[in-house]
Amino acid sequence: TKSSIYITRKLPEEVIEPYRKLFHIRMWEREDVPVPRDLLIKEVKDADGLFCLLTEKIDQEVLEHASHLKIVANMAVGYDNIDVKAAAKLGITVTNTPDVLTETTADLAFALLMTTARRMMEASDYIKADHWQYWSPLLLAGSDIHHKTIGIVGMGRIGTAIARRASGFGMDILYHNRSRHPRAEEQLHAVYADFDTILGKSDFVVSVIPLTKETERMFDQQAFEKMKQSGIFINVSRGGVVDECALYKALVKKEIRAAGLDVFEKEPIRKDHPLLQLENVVCLPHIGSASVETRMEMARLCLENIRNVLNGEEPMTPV
Ligand code: GLV
Ligand code: GLV
Numbered sequence: 001t002k003s004s005i006y007i008t009r010k011l012p013e014e015v016i017e018p019y020r021k022l023f024h025i026r027m028w029e030r031e032d033v034p035v036p037r038d039l040l041i042k043e044v045k046d047a048d049g050l051f052c053l054l055t056e057k058i059d060q061e062v063l064e065h066a067s068h069l070k071i072v073a074n075m076a077v078g079y080d081n082i083d084v085k086a087a088a089k090l091g092i093t094v095t096n097t098p099d100v101l102t103e104t105t106a107d108l109a110f111a112l113l114m115t116t117a118r119r120m121m122e123a124s125d126y127i128k129a130d131h132w133q134y135w136s137p138l139l140l141a142g143s144d145i146h147h148k149t150i151g152i153v154g155m156g157r158i159g160t161a162i163a164r165r166a167s168g169f170g171m172d173i174l175y176h177n178r179s180r181h182p183r184a185e186e187q188l189h190a191v192y193a194d195f196d197t198i199l200g201k202s203d204f205v206v207s208v209i210p211l212t213k214e215t216e217r218m219f220d221q222q223a224f225e226k227m228k229q230s231g232i233f234i235n236v237s238r239g240g241v242v243d244e245c246a247l248y249k250a251l252v253k254k255e256i257r258a259a260g261l262d263v264f265e266k267e268p269i270r271k272d273h274p275l276l277q278l279e280n281v282v283c284l285p286h287i288g289s290a291s292v293e294t295r296m297e298m299a300r301l302c303l304e305n306i307r308n309v310l311n312g313e314e315p316m317t318p319v
Helices: 013-019 035-045 060-064 084-089 100-117 120-128 157-168 183-190 195-201 221-226 244-252 294-312
Strands: 003-007 023-025 049-052 070-072 093-095 149-153 172-176 204-207 232-235 258-261 281-285
Touching: 003 035, 003 294, 013 023, 023 294, 035 060, 049 294, 060 084, 070 172, 070 294, 084 093, 093 294, 100 120, 100 157, 100 204, 100 232, 100 258, 100 281, 149 157, 149 195, 157 172, 157 183, 172 183, 172 294, 195 221, 221 244, 244 258
Parallel strands: 003 023, 003 049, 049 070, 070 093, 149 172, 149 204, 204 232, 232 258, 258 281
Antiparallel strands: none
């Protein structure tokens, strides 16, 4: 008899189709709205595999309802939405989607850095509001990017891919990570630094660090105070690593120049969010890995992980 898998969001049929002969596939019917939690809890009861997104909190309660479950495949590289310890105790494998999204996410991080530094959203809004009268020497003048210092906090795959882009712009590269990264030091001339040094010396501080108990709100009031007044903060990892209230205050008090954010403490943010009221903040709706190609690859990788585990094989990308 075929195994059952539950998918928490409507995916394109072309991704699912090849797996229909292998599994009984049930899927939440909406593409734009997450599955209600009570329905998720009901659906996991009979599932051998669960395909979920970062919008689902897969905690002890969900896992305990899932007496057949062998694998939770998260369609994201970050997995702070999953209680990995509880899963391990119950013998449930957890997988994520590293590698396939590395370059796409690094592209977005660098685009966000450039957009923020060169005030491109403000500039576009300026024309759309019909404010453009004359060319002027300092009209919408921003900060240079080339030959400035970038400080990458979290030198994993994505951090390293951002460093490669920075290297092409002639930037000096500082990085902070739990462990040293000899290859980035050799090939990209990236220099290891402690967190405070990164904050004090970087023109761009880029957060690519996963959210854990240790990294929660590591960008707090003191961190922003240590940054240069001309410094720009970029976050493409998780909103939970930032104290948003402290970031807002630092921006208003001009302790830092600008911020570019793809992620927020509580998503989605709404129009009345304080950070959205500031001209020098660029906000994106968590689209780091959102190219069509990469999102399709992420979905396929989740399904491959599920197939492997339900076949009694090793998953490709266990966490
Ligand atoms: C997205 O944020 C991811 O973790 O893949
Ligand atoms: C984190 O997992 C990364 O890929 O940078």
